[in-house]
Amino acid sequence: MKNSIPGALAVLALCACAEQPPPPAPPAPPPPPAAFALPPPAAPAYTAVPVFFATDRQKTASGSYETFYGAGLNTQDLQYGEAIVTIPATHTAGQIERPPTLFSIQLREENPEKDIVIFSLGNLDRNAFLHDLAQATAPGKKDIFVFVHGFNTSFAEGIRQTAQLKYDLPFDGPAVLYSWPSDGRTAAFTADTNLALTTIQHLEEFLQQAAAASSTNGIHILAHSLGSRPLLYALYDLRNNALVHNKIKNVILAAPEIPQVTYLQIANAMNSSQPYNITLYASNRDRVLRLAQDLDQLPSREFIPRLGDLRKGIFLDRSLQTIDASAVDTDFLGHHYFADTIVPDMHILIDKGTSPGQRGLLAQVTPIGTYWVIPVPGS
Secondary structure (H helix, E strand, C coil): CCCHHHHHHHHHHHHHHCCCCCCCCCCCCCCCCHHHCCCCCCCCCEEEEEEEEEECEEECCCCCHHHCEEEEECCCCCEEEEEEEEEECCCCCCCCCCCCEECCEECCCCCCCCCCEEEEEEEECHHHHHHHHHHHHCCCCCCEEEEECCCCCCHHHHHHHHHHHHHHCCCCCCEEEEECCCCCCHHHHHHHHHHHHHCHHHHHHHHHHHHHHCCCCCEEEEEEHHHHHHHHHHHHHCCCCHHHHHHEEEEEEECCCCEHHHHHHHHHHHHHHCCCEEEEEEECCCHHHHHHHHHHHHHHCCCCCECCECCCCCCCCCCCEEEECHHHCCCCCCCCHHHCCCHHHHHHHHHHCCCCHHHCCEEEEECCEEEEECCCCCC
16 A cells, blocks of 8 residues: 555656647637628718808898898897808819709708708807807917908808808818898899998908907908908008007908909008008909999999909009909809919918919019919919
């Protein structure tokens, strides 16, 4: 018995030494067939673009964003607010994609994957508006882009135009629509001419508020068509307001519907107080400005050339840079090229502040000065 215990221990030790290692782990299962692979994440169908607004239009009782504000003038106070506009991924620069219409009847519902759509819109009181505007400029002291629309423009159309311009430029800071009470009809040109002048004091008020409340380094203002009239008169009235004039970097007049002689009177009166750039985009193919001149001629038969119309020759003045957009004008009426063919040049002007020659425009030297031409793409 004494010899059997060590022998048994030896046998156990030998068995333990001879024990096999654990079997290897089973191989990973093969990848699933391609048919079961997860699809890549879908590209967004649209982009949300925020738009601030200030307006002296009369608010309606309508619950529709299309008729949220009408053509009537609110003589009391400015109204403020913010909107979110969606731009479809299929958007073409310079276009306002909308559902097709037949005799002003919309043939299908809005689709944010195809159309520029006002997704949301609401009012803010003045303090909340100015607070939000200041917050939007605070990161990196971003600039502000202000759009003053032209004639035949409803409030909703102005909101969509502002979003399209912010998206197409593109502009990194906040974009603000200033909407005066245009009647929104082509046949109401004369009425719009009068309405544009009623908004001057409210526009002055807005410019002072925007300059004082924001932390922005600068304000860039684009006025189209009849929108140039109240803007220029407002800048004239504010010519001694150093805060406003020092905050403005660019005043851009696109197809301006204002008599040349009126512009010269304003420019001469405020020349010494103008620290910002004024850029004029004009064309010799603007049918809307021709109509405006024809209407003015009816009583007196006197031709009154518009600042944005180059049919009778180029307009030059030391207060501004004149840019001839006739060669690249693709709009049938020749009046809405501001949203399309001049956007690339406006982007460089706003973003870099460079001269027309540095932006690739073609110099045209005349005995009375130099103007600039936007080259035809591919020429």
